[in-house]
Amino acid sequence: MTETDISRPAPSAPPFPQDRTCPYQPPEAYTRWRGDRPLTRVTLFDGRPAWLITGHAEGRALLADPRLSSDWGHPVFPVVVRRTEGRGGLAFPLIGVDDPLHARQRRMLIPSFGVKRMNAIRPRLQDLVDRLLDDMLANGPVVDLVSAFALPVPSMAICELLGVPYGDHDFFEECSRDFVGAATSGEADAAFAQLYTYLHGLVAKKQAEPGDGLLDELIARQLEEGGLDHDEVVMIALVLLVAGHETTVNAIALGALTLMQHPEQIDVLLSDPDAVPRAVEELLRFTSVSDYLVRMATEEIEVGGETVRAGDAVLVSITLMNRDATAYQDPDVFDARRNARHHVGFGHGIHQCLGQNLARAELEIALGSLFARIPGLRPAVPLDQVPIKAGHDAQGPIELPVTW
Amino acid sequence: MRITIDRDRCIGSGQCVMTAPGVFTQDDDALVALVPGQEDGAGDPRVRDVPLACPVQAVTVTED
Ligand code: HEM
Ligand code: SF4
Numbered sequence: 001m002t003e004t005d006i007s008r009p010a011p012s013a014p015p016f017p018q019d020r021t022c023p024y025q026p027p028e029a030y031t032r033w034r035g036d037r038p039l040t041r042v043t044l045f046d047g048r049p050a051w052l053i054t055g056h057a058e059g060r061a062l063l064a065d066p067r068l069s070s071d072w073g074h075p076v077f078p079v080v081v082r083r084t085e086g087r088g089g090l091a092f093p094l095i096g097v098d099d100p101l102h103a104r105q106r107r108m109l110i111p112s113f114g115v116k117r118m119n120a121i122r123p124r125l126q127d128l129v130d131r132l133l134d135d136m137l138a139n140g141p142v143v144d145l146v147s148a149f150a151l152p153v154p155s156m157a158i159c160e161l162l163g164v165p166y167g168d169h170d171f172f173e174e175c176s177r178d179f180v181g182a183a184t185s186g187e188a189d190a191a192f193a194q195l196y197t198y199l200h201g202l203v204a205k206k207q208a209e210p211g212d213g214l215l216d217e218l219i220a221r222q223l224e225e226g227g228l229d230h231d232e233v234v235m236i237a238l239v240l241l242v243a244g245h246e247t248t249v250n251a252i253a254l255g256a257l258t259l260m261q262h263p264e265q266i267d268v269l270l271s272d273p274d275a276v277p278r279a280v281e282e283l284l285r286f287t288s289v290s291d292y293l294v295r296m297a298t299e300e301i302e303v304g305g306e307t308v309r310a311g312d313a314v315l316v317s318i319t320l321m322n323r324d325a326t327a328y329q330d331p332d333v334f335d336a337r338r339n340a341r342h343h344v345g346f347g348h349g350i351h352q353c354l355g356q357n358l359a360r361a362e363l364e365i366a367l368g369s370l371f372a373r374i375p376g377l378r379p380a381v382p383l384d385q386v387p388i389k390a391g392h393d394a395q396g397p398i399e400l401p402v403t404w
Numbered sequence: 405m406r407i408t409i410d411r412d413r414c415i416g417s418g419q420c421v422m423t424a425p426g427v428f429t430q431d432d433d434a435l436v437a438l439v440p441g442q443e444d445g446a447g448d449p450r451v452r453d454v455p456l457a458c459p460v461q462a463v464t465v466t467e468d
Contacts, residue, residue: 064461110416114434341423342456352417352459 016042016052016315017080017292017391022383024258024287025332026319027391034320038304042315044080050313051306052292056324058303059316060342063349068295068314070351072096077296078313081392093236095243099350105236108222109354112161112214118357121161125365128156133373141403142380146253150400153366154248157358158241163213164202171198176245195241199234214240244355247289250389250396251359252366255283257386257397258334259371260378266371268336276368279336280360283367284345286334288319289395293347318344377404405445406466407454409436413462423457424450436462 018027033040038055053059062068071077073091091097093105111117136148143149151173159169175198178191203219210216215237222228228236259266259279269279293316301308308314321344323331328340346353353359371377379386380401387398407427414436420428427448431437445451445465454463 064459106415111432111434114416114430115418115421116430117434341453346417348459350415350460352415354416357418 013041013043013049016044016050019391020388020395023254023386023388023395023397024261024334026323030317030320033317034324039306044078044313045082046079048078048313050078050315051303051308052320053303053314053316054320054324055304056321056327056342056344059321059344060348062295062301062303062314063293063316063344063347063351065301065349066099067297067299067301069098069298070096070102070295071098074296076311078294078315080292080294080315091235093232093239094354095239095351102350105232106350106354108218108227109214109236109240112217113354113357115357118361121157121358122361122365124160125153125157125361126369129153129365129369133369137374142401143403145256145400145402146249146397147399149366149370150249150253150256150396153252153362154245157248157362158244161214161244161358162237162240163206163211163215164241168198168202172241173245176242179242192238195238196234199237199241200230203230203233203237240355243353244358246394248355248359248362250289250394251284251287251363253400254287254289254396255280255363255367256370256377256402257379257400258283258287259367260402261383262334262336263378265334265336269368269371273368275336276364277360278339280363280367281340281343282334282336282338283363285322285328285340285343287395288322288345290345290347291319291391291395292317293351318347374404377402379403405447405451406468407438407443407445407451408464408466409438410462411435411437413460415460415462417459419457419459420454420463423454424448427451428454428463 014029018029020027033052034054038058039051039053042050042052044050053062073096094102132149132152136143155169155173156166159166164172175191175195179188179195203215206216206219207223210220218233218236223230223233259269269275295314295316297308297310297312297314299310325331327342346356380403386400389396389398416430416434418430420436421430427439427442427446429437429439452465455465
């Protein structure tokens with residue numbers, strides 16, 4: 001067994017994350033990190049050394065291991081993006097806390113995200129998608145698929161689910177985009193403050209005049225009974241809005257782009273209604289919109305012959321786990337007929353995506369209808385001219401001009 | 405086939421329902437439940453994949 005002390009930076013450890021060049025393929029450097037070892041060493045932007053987990057089996061075991069913490073509030077929790085520097089101490093519910101607090105928060109929300117409940121909102125999602133496609137057909141070609149389609153679907157879906165008045169969606173989308181896209185922690189804090197103030201007011205308004213969204217339920221069940229305080233409800237709403245928005249926008253846009261680059265796979269998608277869910281799972285595997293997860297070890301853990309020590313930064317590469325040849329045959333081939341089982345596009349372990357069944361419903365309806373309604377849909381610019389997000393963000397196109 | 409579910413661990417992901425929909429379901433709390441009458445797995449081979457699909461090891465399957 002090799003003993004490596006991660007507290008001494010390896011001079012050769014490459015920077016992480018790196019930008020993709022092709023929107024749906026891992027950066028060139030990442031592909032060299034897979035192979036015989038399930039983990040490698042990388043360096044974060046602030047010079048901190050980190051482990052990067054690349055193996056599918058090892059990554060899944062680690063994501064289910066309570067010795068890896070998601071406590072964003074810990075003073076030395078790893079910082080991967082400059083904009084989140086100095087955010088230590090701020091408690092982000094669900095995604096940024098460990099059990100048992102996490103379990104208590106998640107339990108309250110599970111009923112609102114059940115499979116049956118998500119299937120019940122499908123007809124409303126279908127109406128919404130149909131209307132957006134009517135508009136697109138009336139206004140194009142050429143249309144920017146991101147702003148005309150990929151963005152409004154999740155935005156309307158999450159506003160409706162939560163009970164956020166749709167009239168406020170422009171404001172909320174802007175704050176949400178500023179928050180996840182901020183270059184500095186100052187910019188992120190400003191957007192955060194705006195969102196927080198807005199939601200604070202909304203929760204107060206809903207307490208006075210209850211509606212019938214998820215937030216209203218949380219208020220009725222938890223605030224009234226004392227299970228949650230006002231601030232917790234506001235922070236939960238904030239996490240749901242931000243987590244449910246950016247990822248899904250990118251999954252729709254990058255999913256559509258990947259399909260357009262593989263026209264023969266569009267035929268598979270349209271071959272029968274059962275083909276759509278399967279194609280969506282493969283897109284989640286192949287595109288890995290959430291490229292990596294951040295954790296910190298709280299105890300010593302042996303992984304692939306290395307010793308991860310307490311306090312070490314551990315990054316988990318969803319992209320490379322989803323492209324592990326020991327888990328998927330020809331992992332770099334996009335095959336809409338494949339059974340992409342056990343992909344980690346929604347993570348794994350206790351934090352596995354709470355909104356995954358909403359996201360599936362959105363993706364199945366959005367992509368299924370898009371290609372059924374507009375046969376021959378294709379990018380209006382060459383692939384290398386599609387502007388894409390930076391490596392630390394949710395992966396996807398910033399703009400995607402399409403024609404038909 | 406014997407299926408054991410642990411509702412205290414379940415995080416409501418729905419992977420079990422997606423993998424073997426004839427055997428697994430979610431109750432009104434959206435936590436895992438077995439479809440009444442199908443508690444023995446109903447001979448569905450996909451049930452064997454559920455323990456691995458579940459993100460929190462809330463399902464175990466043992467062969468009789
Ligand atoms: C295709 C779209 C989506 C993708 C790729 C995605 C991906 C993910 C991933 C990878 C995680 C795990 C984070 C971690 O382990 O640290 C996660 C967690 C989460 N997601 Fe999603 N997500 C999507 C859509 C949504 C939607 C629509 C919602 C709805 C509100 C949502 C809400 C959440 C929440 C609340 C968590 C934290 C859960 C917890 O910590 O228990 N996501 N998501
Ligand atoms: S797969 Fe596991 S966590 Fe998900 S609903 Fe089934 S039992 Fe619960």
